[in-house]
Amino acid sequence: MNNLLVLPFLLPVLTAVICCLFVGRPGVGRRVFIAISAAAQCALAFYLAVRAFHEPPLVLLMGGWAPPLGVVLVVDGLAAIMLCLSTVVALACILFSYAEIPVWAEQPLRLPLMQLLVAGINLSFLTGDLFNLFVAFEIMLVASYALLTLEANDRHIKEAFPYLAVNMFGSALFLVAAGLAYSVFGTLNLADISRRAEAMQGDFGVMVVAVLLVVVFGIKAGVFPLYYWLPNSYPILPFSLGAFYSGMLTKVGIYVLLRTFGTVFPHNLTQLYTALAWLAGLTMVLAVLGAVSRNFIRGILSFHIVSQIGYMILAIGFFTPLAIAACIFYVIHHIIVKSSLFLIGGTAMFYNRTDNLARMGGLLKASPILATCFIIQAFSLAGVPPLSGFWGKYAIILVGLEEHRYWLVVAALVASVLTLVSMLKIWMGAFWQKLPADGTADPEAPAAARTMTAIVCALTLISLAIGFGAEFFFGIAQTAATSLLDPAQYREAVFSLTGKGGQ
Amino acid sequence: MQIETALLVGLLFAVSVYLLLHKSFVRILFGFVTLTNATNLFLISMSGDPDGKRAPILAEGSGPIVDPLPQALVLTAIVIGFGLTIYLIMLLYRIFLDAKTTDASKLFLPEADDE
Numbered sequence: 001m002n003n004l005l006v007l008p009f010l011l012p013v014l015t016a017v018i019c020c021l022f023v024g025r026p027g028v029g030r031r032v033f034i035a036i037s038a039a040a041q042c043a044l045a046f047y048l049a050v051r052a053f054h055e056p057p058l059v060l061l062m063g064g065w066a067p068p069l070g071v072v073l074v075v076d077g078l079a080a081i082m083l084c085l086s087t088v089v090a091l092a093c094i095l096f097s098y099a100e101i102p103v104w105a106e107q108p109l110r111l112p113l114m115q116l117l118v119a120g121i122n123l124s125f126l127t128g129d130l131f132n133l134f135v136a137f138e139i140m141l142v143a144s145y146a147l148l149t150l151e152a153n154d155r156h157i158k159e160a161f162p163y164l165a166v167n168m169f170g171s172a173l174f175l176v177a178a179g180l181a182y183s184v185f186g187t188l189n190l191a192d193i194s195r196r197a198e199a200m201q202g203d204f205g206v207m208v209v210a211v212l213l214v215v216v217f218g219i220k221a222g223v224f225p226l227y228y229w230l231p232n233s234y235p236i237l238p239f240s241l242g243a244f245y246s247g248m249l250t251k252v253g254i255y256v257l258l259r260t261f262g263t264v265f266p267h268n269l270t271q272l273y274t275a276l277a278w279l280a281g282l283t284m285v286l287a288v289l290g291a292v293s294r295n296f297i298r299g300i301l302s303f304h305i306v307s308q309i310g311y312m313i314l315a316i317g318f319f320t321p322l323a324i325a326a327c328i329f330y331v332i333h334h335i336i337v338k339s340s341l342f343l344i345g346g347t348a349m350f351y352n353r354t355d356n357l358a359r360m361g362g363l364l365k366a367s368p369i370l371a372t373c374f375i376i377q378a379f380s381l382a383g384v385p386p387l388s389g390f391w392g393k394y395a396i397i398l399v400g401l402e403e404h405r406y407w408l409v410v411a412a413l414v415a416s417v418l419t420l421v422s423m424l425k426i427w428m429g430a431f432w433q434k435l436p437a438d439g440t441a442d443p444e445a446p447a448a449a450r451t452m453t454a455i456v457c458a459l460t461l462i463s464l465a466i467g468f469g470a471e472f473f474f475g476i477a478q479t480a481a482t483s484l485l486d487p488a489q490y491r492e493a494v495f496s497l498t499g500k501g502g503q
Numbered sequence: 504m505q506i507e508t509a510l511l512v513g514l515l516f517a518v519s520v521y522l523l524l525h526k527s528f529v530r531i532l533f534g535f536v537t538l539t540n541a542t543n544l545f546l547i548s549m550s551g552d553p554d555g556k557r558a559p560i561l562a563e564g565s566g567p568i569v570d571p572l573p574q575a576l577v578l579t580a581i582v583i584g585f586g587l588t589i590y591l592i593m594l595l596y597r598i599f600l601d602a603k604t605t606d607a608s609k610l611f612l613p614e615a616d617d618e
Contacts, residue, residue, distance in 0.1 A: 131576055135583075138583050142587065142590070145587075145590060149594060149597075157594070157597065157598060158602075161528060161531070161607070164591065165523060165531055168535055168591075169523065169535075169538065172538045172541075175543075176542055176545055178546075179542075179545055179546040179549040179573065179576070180549070182549055182572065182573065183549040188572075
């Protein structure tokens with residue numbers, strides 16, 4: 001029954017193709033179809049997650065070719081967690097977009113492209129082959145380029161160009177890295193690379209490939225000094241798409257960094273870990289300063305993505321088993337909280353018709369539930385106990401103190417305080433202050449506003465559950481981290497299967 | 504063959520980075536085109552020294568053949584690069600229609616309704 005592994009990729013692709021070829025026009029039926037498909041993907045991801053946590057990693061040989069000849073798909077604990085998160089966030093964003101835009105105003109290509117984006121993201125979690133990973137990244141990026149410019153107006157479309165240029169440069173570097181990996185290791189299968197890299201420990205070639213991959217995924221994840229494309233390009237997206245981009249796209253970079261350092265390369269690249277940790281410290285502080293300087297919701301939240309990426313990279317930079325578990329926990333918390341904050345911003349914009357803080361206000365009175373959700377998620381992002389963000393940051397800072405990296409701990413704490421400052425800026429501007437004389441706080445469609453608030457509430461409840469059930473979620477993260485850091489288990493799962501052309 | 508290819512790849516990368524750092528979007532486009540070609544050449548050169556080796560067609564006799572895998576990879580990479588180039592051209596065309604210029608320093612002027 002391992003054939004199921006291809007479905008998290010195949011289902012969104014099929015949905016997109018059916019929508020483009022047979023149901024070209026937006027309509028209620030098409031919306032229901034896509035929602036059902038998204039819900040099915042979600043259920044499938046959770047089913048795979050339950051299996052992945054009770055069994056050794058699940059492996060599917062594409063075309064029946066024995067590894068390392070063919071492409072393999074592998075689902076272990078971490079991949080399963082990421083699949084669950086991406087499908088849940090996709091479902092929430094799709095439902096939110098139904099409330100955000102009436103059927104007649106919907107761009108016909110938007111939902112199919114979003115499904116292709118999900119397909120690319122899921123494939124990059126599933127794949128166990130470096131070149132296939134490149135293809136998955138390209139599917140994801142091409143869909144993201146198209147969505148970014150699909151509904152942009154004249155002024156916004158210019159902001160998209162730096163995003164395109166930086167990401168295309170990153171993709172070219174990825175291709176170079178893949179070619180180099182093939183010439184150094186003689187294979188592109190991740191399990192096989194890990195086997196050969198172990199035998200080549202200390203070899204200069206291993207280091208070169210590792211550094212190139214760090215640069216590539218650092219660009220994709222938005223690490224200092226190459227993050228400036230992100231906070232300027234995300235604000236041009238509609239909120240429902242912005243939530244999905246901010247939740248998932250950069251986290252694919254984090255996932256691949258975890259995968260390459262945990263499973264593929266030998267665990268002795270100490271200089272590289274130190275470099276990553278320092279870059280992470282700079283990313284956290286500089287990006288959060290950017291967030292404090294912005295005065296509209298999407299801008300503030302976009303800078304926060306980069307700042308939070310810093311925490312995850314910092315955990316990877318410490319590279320102890322506890323730090324990796326903390327990083328995985330942080331990813332779980334971050335994806336849910338970040339996406340829901342974007343969706344809260346979208347709902348706030350629906351009430352105020354703008355997301356410029358100077359012209360917003362009165363939302364505490366207009367929608368107390370929304371304000372409650374916002375304050376919970378904002379405190380969670382800043383790391384106030386007992387909310388979900390606290391536990392991830394606590395574990396990361398604990399590791400930092402154990403490792404005597406005091407300056408990096410200071411940077412993490414400063415960034416955390418500044419996060420709270422910029423979140424309070426949104427709170428004061430949009431929720432607390434009185435409505436400006438020329439502003440409005442009545443949504444055009446109250447029913448749609450209620451649907452949006454319900455979706456936001458559901459995500460807030462998930463995030464509360466992560467915070468209060470931290471022991472359970474940290475247990476999951478630790479299980480995933482243990483299997484991630486055990487390349488032998490990964491290799492055995494892949495090479496135990498036989499197929500065509502086996503040795 | 505190896506050293507000439509290495510020099511050519513280096514030259515192409517230098518030209519493309521030089522072009523990518525320009526303000527004009529047209530130059531960025533040409534920088535990207537050069538970049539994809541540099542990458543593809545790099546990828547195909549990963550099959551090693553081709554001197555004295557045959558094309559990888561097994562039906563046509565025996566002897567050492569060049570490694571066919573990078574050739575398969577480069578085919579995928581060419582298609583992806585081509586698609587992206589078309590996308591960039593269309594985007595550039597739209598920017599030109601909107602703003603009647605492709606110079607980034609003139610495009611990014613702050614406007615009155617900037618949020």
